[in-house]
Amino acid sequence: MNLSAPLLALRERPLLVICDYDGTLAPIVVRPEEAVPEPGAPEALAALLAGGRHRAAVVTGRRSAEASAFLNVPELQVVGLHGMEWPGETLHPPDTAALQVIKAALPHAAGMRLEEKGWTLAVHYREVPEPEQPALEAALARITPPPGWEVIAGKKVREFRPSGHGKGRAALQLAARFPDHLPVFLGDDVTDEEAFAALRERGGVTIKVGEGQTEAQHRVASPAEVVTLLRTWA
Numbered sequence: 001m002n003l004s005a006p007l008l009a010l011r012e013r014p015l016l017v018i019c020d021y022d023g024t025l026a027p028i029v030v031r032p033e034e035a036v037p038e039p040g041a042p043e044a045l046a047a048l049l050a051g052g053r054h055r056a057a058v059v060t061g062r063r064s065a066e067a068s069a070f071l072n073v074p075e076l077q078v079v080g081l082h083g084m085e086w087p088g089e090t091l092h093p094p095d096t097a098a099l100q101v102i103k104a105a106l107p108h109a110a111g112m113r114l115e116e117k118g119w120t121l122a123v124h125y126r127e128v129p130e131p132e133q134p135a136l137e138a139a140l141a142r143i144t145p146p147p148g149w150e151v152i153a154g155k156k157v158r159e160f161r162p163s164g165h166g167k168g169r170a171a172l173q174l175a176a177r178f179p180d181h182l183p184v185f186l187g188d189d190v191t192d193e194e195a196f197a198a199l200r201e202r203g204g205v206t207i208k209v210g211e212g213q214t215e216a217q218h219r220v221a222s223p224a225e226v227v228t229l230l231r232t233w234a
C-alpha cells in the first residue's frame with residue numbers, strides 16, 4: 001500500500017477528519033444491514049480521537065444510531081441522514097404524507113428493496129438483475145419528488161429526502177465548530193461530492209475512496225487504505 005506523501009504529511013496539522021460510512025469506513029456489500037466496518041476502522045478512529053490533537057466525525061446517509069452501532073466508538077460524533085440528524089438535537093416530525101406520495105409512485109421490480117429511515121426513503125436495486133437496472137433507474141428518474149423534496153443518486157440506490165440538507169452543509173457546519181483544525185473529508189459516493197466541493201472552497205482537503213469521477217484532490221483505493229491513513233494520522 002503506497003499512500004502519497006502529501007496525504008501522510010497531513011498529520012503535522014491538527015485535523016478534523018470527516019468520514020463517510022458506506023464505501024469509506026465499510027466495504028460495500030449487497031445488504032445494507034451487513035455492512036460491518038473495515039477491520040481496524042473503529043480502533044483507528046478511536047486512536048485518532050484519543051490522541052487529543054485531532055478531531056473526527058462521520059457524516060452518513062444512514063441513521064446516526066445505525067452507523068454509531070456499527071462503529072461502536074462512543075466519543076465519535078455521527079451526523080446522520082445526509083446532514084439532517086445531529087447528535088443531541090431533536091428532529092422535527094417526518095413528513096409522512098410526502099413519503100406516502102413517493103411510495104405510491106414507485107415502480108415495482110423483483111429485487112428492489114426499500115430502506116425506510118423515518119425522514120428519508122432509500123430505494124435499493126443492487127439485487128435487481130443487472131440487465132433490468134437501467135430501466136428501473138429511468139423509472140425512478142421519472143418520479144417528481146413532492147415540493148420541498150429531492151432525489152439523490154448513490155451506489156445502486158436512489159434516495160428521496162427533504163431538500164436543504166446534504167453533506168456539503170454538514171461538513172461546513174462541522175468545520176465551523178473546529179476553526180483551528182484543517183478539515184479533511186473522505187468519501188466514495190456521489191453524495192460525498194457535495195462535501196468535496198464545499199470544503200475545497202474553504203481550503204479543506206478532499207479524498208475520494210475508490211474509482212469513479214470526482215472533484216476530490218486526492219484518491220485512495222479502498223476502505224483498507226482509509227484505515228491505514230487514519231492510523232498514520234493518529
Ligand SMILES: O=P(O)(O)OC[C@H]1O[C@H](O[C@H]2O[C@H](CO)[C@@H](O)[C@H](O)[C@H]2O)[C@H](O)[C@@H](O)[C@@H]1O
Pocket residue numbers: 020021022023027028029030031032033035059060061062063115122124126154155156157159189191
Ligand atoms: O453516506 P454513506 O455512509 O455512504 O451511506 C450511503 C448509503 O449507504 C448504504 O447503502 C449503500 O451501502 C450498502 C452496503 O454496502 C449497499 O448495499 C448499497 O447498495 C449502497 O447504496 C445505506 O443503506 C443507505 O441508507 C445510505 O444512504
